[in-house]
Amino acid sequence: MMKITWIGLGVMGYPMAGHLANAGHNVTVYNRSRPKAEAWAQEFKGAAAETPAAAAKDAEIVFSCVGADDDLREVAIGKDGAFDAMQPGTYYVDCTTTSADVARELSKVLAQKGCHFLDAPVSGGQAGAENGQLTVMVGADQSAFDHVTPVIDAFARKVTRIGDVGAGQTAKMVNQLCIAGVIQGLAEGMALAKAADLDIPAVMETLAEGAAGSWQMSNRWKTMDAREYEFGFAVDWMRKDLGIALREVARLGGTAPLGALVDQFYADVQREGGGQWDTSSLLSRLTRLRVDGSIQ
Numbered sequence: 001m002m003k004i005t006w007i008g009l010g011v012m013g014y015p016m017a018g019h020l021a022n023a024g025h026n027v028t029v030y031n032r033s034r035p036k037a038e039a040w041a042q043e044f045k046g047a048a049a050e051t052p053a054a055a056a057k058d059a060e061i062v063f064s065c066v067g068a069d070d071d072l073r074e075v076a077i078g079k080d081g082a083f084d085a086m087q088p089g090t091y092y093v094d095c096t097t098t099s100a101d102v103a104r105e106l107s108k109v110l111a112q113k114g115c116h117f118l119d120a121p122v123s124g125g126q127a128g129a130e131n132g133q134l135t136v137m138v139g140a141d142q143s144a145f146d147h148v149t150p151v152i153d154a155f156a157r158k159v160t161r162i163g164d165v166g167a168g169q170t171a172k173m174v175n176q177l178c179i180a181g182v183i184q185g186l187a188e189g190m191a192l193a194k195a196a197d198l199d200i201p202a203v204m205e206t207l208a209e210g211a212a213g214s215w216q217m218s219n220r221w222k223t224m225d226a227r228e229y230e231f232g233f234a235v236d237w238m239r240k241d242l243g244i245a246l247r248e249v250a251r252l253g254g255t256a257p258l259g260a261l262v263d264q265f266y267a268d269v270q271r272e273g274g275g276q277w278d279t280s281s282l283l284s285r286l287t288r289l290r291v292d293g294s295i296q
Contacts, residue, residue, distance in 0.1 A: 012122070063094075064082070064094050094117070126233065269284060
């Protein structure tokens with residue numbers, strides 16, 4: 001069992017850190033909101049630190065799961081950042097969804113200290129985090145990956161080394177572009193089914209078993225049908241992720257027209273006040289036309 005630090009206790013980080021504690025590791029947490037860190041420490045019999053540096057002192061592995069590039073820089077290399085306290089040979093595993101650039105930037109900083117950096121963004125949402133069933137995409141050298149994978153297994157159902165540092169974040173960009181198209185297609189299909197007065201459960205349960213089936217369909221059609229969006233992966237975060245992906249596509253000289261279009265659809269949802277709604281809320285912006293041409 002290892003001495004582990006966890007930085008960032010949002011809807012993903014809180015349960016992920018909990019799985020590490022339940023696996024028997026000695027876990028110290030840091031969160032900008034001190035009461036949340038203290039609540040975690042009480043629930044999982046761990047410790048809460050005042051700063052990232054204090055949390056990372058003497059740790060063998062430091063994990064982070066924060067908001068975006070600047071948040072990661074703040075907890076890593078800002079005032080009282082975790083890097084200040086890390087000793088040579090320590091591993092830093094970042095599970096935030098960020099740009100690949102910041103992963104490579106911080107990896108170079110740590111290499112000068114004789115430490116190892118792994119970018120390890122996750123997919124599976126809040127439910128995957130709570131159930132310890134996340135998919136983890138890792139960018140790291142093989143030896144670092146081999147060292148931390150048994151620990152990551154505590155909150156993951158699949159851990160894959162995609163390539164060197166930055167590759168994990170690039171794979172997450174691919175993931176988000178794929179999800180955006182799937183959710184938009186699901187929203188349009190459900191809008192048609194509703195307009196035609198079809199039996200929604202019959203339609204969705206049937207399609208989920210065929211070629212149109214997807215994780216989004218199986219896990220979201222019921223809440224979409226009920227117009228329930230106050231949960232899950234927030235639209236604000238999805239737009240952040242899509243922005244990262246679209247910038248990377250442009251940097252490489254390509255285009256992602258569907259991703260760019262869905263990003264603007266999410267902007268519509270934000271204007272409706274749905275910035276914290278689940279990404280399945282794309283259905284909310286579609287006008288529902290009935291078969292007779294009237295609008296419902």
